[in-house]
Amino acid sequence: MIHVLAFYLFAILVVSSGALTILSRNPVHSVLWLILAFFNAAGLMILLGAEFIAMLLVIVYVGAVAVLFLFVVMMLDIDFAELRAGFVSYLPFGLLIAAVLLAEIILGIGLWSVGPIELAQRAGPVNPELSNIQAIGGLLYTRYIFLFEAAGIVLLVAMIGAIVLTHRARGGVRGQNIAKQNRRRPQDATRNINQPVGQGVEL
Amino acid sequence: MTAFFQGLGLPFEGAWLLSTIIGILVIALPLMLAVAMIIYADRKIWAAMALRRGPNVVGPFGLLQSFADGLKVFLQETIVPSASNKALFLIAPIITFTVALMAWAVIPFGVGVLVSNINVGLLYILAISSLGVYGVVLAGWASNSKYPFYSAIRASAQMISYEVSIGFIIITVVLWAGSFNMSTIVESQKGYYGFINGNGFNPLLFPMAIMFLISSMAETARAPFDLTEAESELVAGYQTEYSSMAFALFWLGEYANVILMSGLNAILFWGGYLPPFDWAPLYMVPGIIWFLAKIAFFFFVFSWVKATVPRYRYDQLMRLGWKIFLPTSLFFVFLVSGFLMLTRYGGAQ
Numbered sequence: 001m002i003h004v005l006a007f008y009l010f011a012i013l014v015v016s017s018g019a020l021t022i023l024s025r026n027p028v029h030s031v032l033w034l035i036l037a038f039f040n041a042a043g044l045m046i047l048l049g050a051e052f053i054a055m056l057l058v059i060v061y062v063g064a065v066a067v068l069f070l071f072v073v074m075m076l077d078i079d080f081a082e083l084r085a086g087f088v089s090y091l092p093f094g095l096l097i098a099a100v101l102l103a104e105i106i107l108g109i110g111l112w113s114v115g116p117i118e119l120a121q122r123a124g125p126v127n128p129e130l131s132n133i134q135a136i137g138g139l140l141y142t143r144y145i146f147l148f149e150a151a152g153i154v155l156l157v158a159m160i161g162a163i164v165l166t167h168r169a170r171g172g173v174r175g176q177n178i179a180k181q182n183r184r185r186p187q188d189a190t191r192n193i194n195q196p197v198g199q200g201v202e203l
Numbered sequence: 204m205t206a207f208f209q210g211l212g213l214p215f216e217g218a219w220l221l222s223t224i225i226g227i228l229v230i231a232l233p234l235m236l237a238v239a240m241i242i243y244a245d246r247k248i249w250a251a252m253a254l255r256r257g258p259n260v261v262g263p264f265g266l267l268q269s270f271a272d273g274l275k276v277f278l279q280e281t282i283v284p285s286a287s288n289k290a291l292f293l294i295a296p297i298i299t300f301t302v303a304l305m306a307w308a309v310i311p312f313g314v315g316v317l318v319s320n321i322n323v324g325l326l327y328i329l330a331i332s333s334l335g336v337y338g339v340v341l342a343g344w345a346s347n348s349k350y351p352f353y354s355a356i357r358a359s360a361q362m363i364s365y366e367v368s369i370g371f372i373i374i375t376v377v378l379w380a381g382s383f384n385m386s387t388i389v390e391s392q393k394g395y396y397g398f399i400n401g402n403g404f405n406p407l408l409f410p411m412a413i414m415f416l417i418s419s420m421a422e423t424a425r426a427p428f429d430l431t432e433a434e435s436e437l438v439a440g441y442q443t444e445y446s447s448m449a450f451a452l453f454w455l456g457e458y459a460n461v462i463l464m465s466g467l468n469a470i471l472f473w474g475g476y477l478p479p480f481d482w483a484p485l486y487m488v489p490g491i492i493w494f495l496a497k498i499a500f501f502f503f504v505f506s507w508v509k510a511t512v513p514r515y516r517y518d519q520l521m522r523l524g525w526k527i528f529l530p531t532s533l534f535f536v537f538l539v540s541g542f543l544m545l546t547r548y549g550g551a552q
Contacts, residue, residue, distance in 0.1 A: 002216045028344065032291075035337070055326035063333025063366070067340070067359055074344050074352075131322045133383065178522070 003047060010043040027073045035066045052132035226318040230307050238458045239269035245458075245506050252510035279447040284346065287444065291345035296445065296452035299338030303459035306331040310466055311386045313476050313490035324385040325373055328467065329366070332422065335460065336362040339431065339441050342453070346444040354440035357517065358424060358431040364524035365421040371532035372415045375539045376402060376471045389475035398481050400474035407539055412472035414528055416504065419464035421524065423457065426509035430517050465501035466494070473497055 017036040024030050038061045045054035130138070140148050195201060243258060243266065250257025258265035283289055309324035311317040321327060336359050343355020377383055379402060380391035395404045403412040421428040432440030442453050469475055475497070476490030515523070 002220065028288075028291075032341075051321065051323050052326070055323050055330050058330035059326065059333055063330065063336075064363065067336060067363060070337075070340060071356070071359060074340075133323070176518070178519075 006043070007047055010040045010047065013037075013040040014044065027076070028070065031066060031069050031073050034069070035062055038062050038066065050132060052136060223318065227308075230318065231304055234304065234307065234459060234462070235455070237462060238455050239273065240266075241462060241502060242269045242272075242454075242458055244502070245509075248503065248506040249510045252507070273451065276447055276451040281447040281449055282444075284348070284444050286347045288345040288347065291341050292444075293449065295338050295342035295345055296449045296456070297338075298341065299335065299456035300452040300459075302331055302334045302338065303456035303463065305334075306463050309385050310463070310470070311389055311476060312494055315386070316476075316491065317385070320384070320386060323383045325377060325383045325388065329370060329373065332369075332460075333362075333366055338453075338456065342445070343441040346441070348444055350437045350439075351441045351443050354431045354437045354443075357437075358441065361424065361428065361430065361520060361524075362422060364521060365418045365528070368524060368528035368532045369415065369418045369422060371529070371536050372411045372418065373471065374536050375408060375411050375532070378536070378539050378543060379405070379408060385470060385475075389470055389477060392474045393477060394481040400477040400479060400481050401472060402474075403472040407535070407542060408472065411532065411535055412468070414532060415471065416468055416501070417523075418528060419468060420505065420508065421520070423460045423464050425461060425505055427512040427515050428520055429514065430520060433514060461505060462498060462502065465498045465505065468501045469494060469497035 014037050017033045017040065021030050021033040021037060024033060038057060042054040042057045042062075045051070045057065193201075246268070247257040247265075258268035261267045261271045283292055306328050308318045309321060309327050311320075339358040339362075340355045343351040343353075343358070346352070376388060380388040382388060382391070392400055392402050394400065402408045420426075424431045431437075432442065437443075442450055445453060473479075474493075476494040478485035478488060478493050
């Protein structure tokens with residue numbers, strides 16, 4: 001009973017906040033609706049018993065990715081009239097994407113209604129006694145270790161690429177030498193002088 | 204408690220719902236009282252270190268000062284700036300406050316004394332604390348004012364930076380305990396060298412305990428890392444435009460977070476609800492008393508630091524987070540996992 005109620009609550013919230021992400025005029029509101037959608041999707045995953053994935057969804061998407069989104073969107077100086085002006089020219093392309101997605105959903109539902117997909121080639125049945133984390137770890141670090149490491153290398157290359165592309169050596173910036181700053185003592189920087197009256201200070 | 208309500212003839216779901224709601228109230232209401240008292244304690248400690256008296260007028264020893272402040276704030280008018288984004292302006296403090304309360308669901312106060320004993324307890328806390336930044340960012344943006352906006356940008360950069368190192372520090376503890384479950388983590392700290400309880404006494408984890416204490420100060424934006432509300436630069440930071448209860452919610456949320464972080468320090472590194480020594484008579488004292496004593500101790504450390512350490516410069520803060528804490532904690536993740544691989548899990552095969 002509570003499960004059903006919770007499912008419908010989360011599902012309705014995901015769908016409606018997803019819709020509002022697209023519909024809201026203000027991009028900051030869009031990002032916030034998107035965050036709400038992520039959050040409720042995490043709730044759905046908990047109902048499925050995938051609590052590890054749910055927590056990762058919140059930590060990675062809500063905690064990091066969406067914060068950066070929000071950051072960028074807040075900094076933008078948005079001209080709403082200009083945004084709406086492009087609507088007609090993008091419409092055919094948007095409709096195309098919508099048609100492709102609709103076709104995929106219909107295909108997916110069609111395949112699902114045919115019957116259970118043959119699961120004999122699955123990597124190995126997961127022991128239901130294990131917790132989520134152990135089950136995922138057990139597969140990820142044994143059977144899929146090479147794929148996992150390949151994904152890691154792709155991310156590393158992407159990270160280095162992003163740094164190389166955005167890093168520029170700027171002249172005229174004085175870097176800080178923290179060790180030098182910490183070594184500095186009052187006697188290096190100040191001195192006590194007994195200045196006679198009427199004479200300038202010699203620097 | 205679910206069983207108790209089922210005994211009264213309720214169906215399982217109703218009993219579960221009722222017992223969960225009661226559990227939430229049993230934690231949230233004393234927490235609010237604790238926040239009021241801890242604000243008073245903070246001011247007293249701070250005053251004592253500055254050779255002042257601190258609050259001493261309202262009630263005996265000024266004990267009712269926080270309640271008087273609360274009443275005053277409650278009676279004030281809520282001012283919403285006309286240029287602000289009204290809905291978000293009002294939602295922001297609610298988010299901060301709610302998020303500060305949510306994390307308490309998985310904190311164990313004693314053996315099995317917690318609202319929800321989930322397998323991914325520590326991840327849940329990480330997830331919830333990563334939500335905390337939204338209250339601040341939204342407040343800064345919705346105020347539509349420049350100092351709150353600067354403060355919001357500082358806050359989000361600061362919280363994200365220190366969350367990374369906190370994540371790695373937590374991983375070392377999780378590796379040692381072998382679980383994300385909070386109760387299992389506490390129980391795993393029993394009996395170091397046969398007589399002492401707490402991961403902090405482990406030489407491999409002690410540096411992590413120190414780094415976690417410092418990171419938790421940065422994560423809650425307490426002095427010396429309170430750059431988000433640096434009054435000499437940003438007026439009052441993201442709270443500048445707030446008044447009345449909205450401001451009070453920020454304050455309550457902030458202090459609830461400080462108590463939570465003190466509690467996490469106790470749970471992860473100093474044995475949570477276990478007594479400090481693994482000696483049978485000490486277990487006669489209920490676990491919750493040990494836990495509250497440890498929270499009080501760490502809160503004292505927080506106030507002590509606030510009273511004595513000058514504020515960091517922003518670039519120093521970022522340098523500490525990214526160039527010192529992140530590599531060190533990453534190194535310790537390798538060190539701890541390597542050590543466990545060699546000893547507990549029987550070497551490389």
